[in-house]
Amino acid sequence: MDNGPRQMGSPVGARTAINGRDVDYFCGTSYYSLHGHPDVIAAARDALAAYGVGTATAAQTPAHEEAVERTRHFLGVETVTYVASGYLAPLVLLEALAEDCDAVFADSASHFGVRDALRTIGKPVVSFRHLDPDDLAGRLSRECPAGGKPLVVTDGVFPSTGAIAPLSSYVDALRRYSDAILCVDDAHGLGVLGARGRGTVEHHDVGKDGVHVCGTLSKAFGGAGGIVPGDRALSAKIRLRSHVLLGASSPSVPAAAASAAGVRILAEHPEMRQQLWSNARRAKTGLRALGFDLDDTPVPIVSLRGRPSIDLLRVQKTLERHDILVRHSPPRGYSDSPDVETLRIAVFSTHTPEQIDRLVDAIRRAI
Ligand SMILES: Cc1ncc(COP(=O)(O)O)c(C=O)c1O
Known part of the structure; x- marks a missing residue:
């Protein structure tokens, strides 16, 4: 996948077609994948x-x-x-x-x-x-x-x-x-x-x-x-x-x-919210075990901060080669971005435990 603009070729969901390939999609804001719900x-x-x-x-x-x-x-x-x-x-x-x-x-x-x-x-x-x-x-x-x-x-x-x-x-x-x-x-x-x-x-x-x-x-x-x-x-x-x-x-x-x-x-379906919170917790727990300092809230947005030893842009590109999409943000790249680079991971209620574990494992191998 190149670094140019990304084209979405399916409704947004836990698996989304991006630039012609199906990827595990951890970007954006459709936290329940409802935009793609039939x-x-x-x-x-x-x-x-x-x-x-x-x-x-x-x-x-x-x-x-x-x-x-x-x-x-x-x-x-x-x-x-x-x-x-x-x-x-x-x-x-x-x-x-x-x-x-x-x-x-x-x-x-x-x-x-x-x-x-x-x-x-x-x-x-x-x-x-x-x-x-x-x-x-x-x-x-x-x-x-x-x-x-x-x-x-x-x-x-x-x-x-x-x-x-x-x-x-x-x-x-x-x-x-x-x-x-x-x-x-x-x-x-x-x-x-x-x-x-x-x-x-x-x-x-x-x-x-x-x-x-x-x-x-x-x-x-x-x-x-x-x-x-x-x-x-x-x-x-x-x-x-x-x-x-x-x-x-x-x-x-x-x-x-x-x-x-x-x-x-x-x-x-209030259980969708419970599922979202539980998925957010699963992702944060896994990433915390890799040494990332993450809060313990139910918010499904996970922000990984750069450290001197980790090049997050390289991590993002490595994940993308494995068909896992997360967003890299340069320092001050968005309204609330900190002055260090970050990876933004959006967890959905529709992600399976296997997808979340695969994401965490791919990050473990890339850092
Ligand atoms: C805090 C905040 N307010 C407003 C908006 C804009 O909402 P919309 O995409 O519906 O225009 C965004 C979009 O990302 C946002 O993050």
Whole structure:
């Protein structure tokens, strides 16, 4: 396989056709392989036949309504705003809340979508050290007087390292402000973390007034499009203040139908989450035994850091020659990548124990 752009020649899954070869696929974000699930594909195909590709405006079809309704139930919220991409979801949320804050305090490794949203809303932005509640608390005390209205924004689960934001500590740091807001881009936490799959907020048990979430149906849920769950008051603010909602077409019809089917399947099969967590644990346990320092969370993203004795790019290429695909990231190669090279391994609920053990063994032989 060469180093050029990779072509996917089958639906994404634990085995995926890449550049004409079937590989054990440990990349991307389809943590339950729902994008390739036959019922998801059939739902998209049927909706396409019934309603066409898209509405060419902000109008909704029954497929959109079903996606919203099923997501609303899954997340246990009053409303869900559904937009064309997860990248836009933080913008929609922050457009709605900008008037309610004085300044934004952002994790320095927040996702690109959050950073672009912050540029758009034009509020003063203070960056705090990645995952560091003490640094946040210090900056709050210096930059936001008592009675101020700070808004803290962070990813829930960071996309390349899989680190979980310490939300409880952020809530503690915000306790002295009665009008504080915490916004979480939980693109990788929703559907994965928490007893009901409701994400990082459920994982940390911090759901309360002032905590807001946005995310995507494009990853764990097997569909496509961004979501902003919340209560009716938030939904009213979004309708009043969001340019995205006014100016962008609705998600495509097949995306909406696929999303509805994916959310339904995940809701009906909670054992899929257990399987995902157990697979993530199996991979991390195996890799820890090789000397990699890995956290003990159920997040299915495993990040191997380079060491002086290991050339991770060579490891990635060796694995690829054995038809195992993982992602190599150079230092600072993504929004949250550290300043050393990394291998990002995405574990799916559909990987077999044999696939995971083969991956670990191949890495053992390559390092
Ligand atoms: C934290 C985070 N937010 C948002 C997005 C964008 O979501 P989407 O791919 O649905 O546009 C990503 C994509 O990887 C992400 O990692």
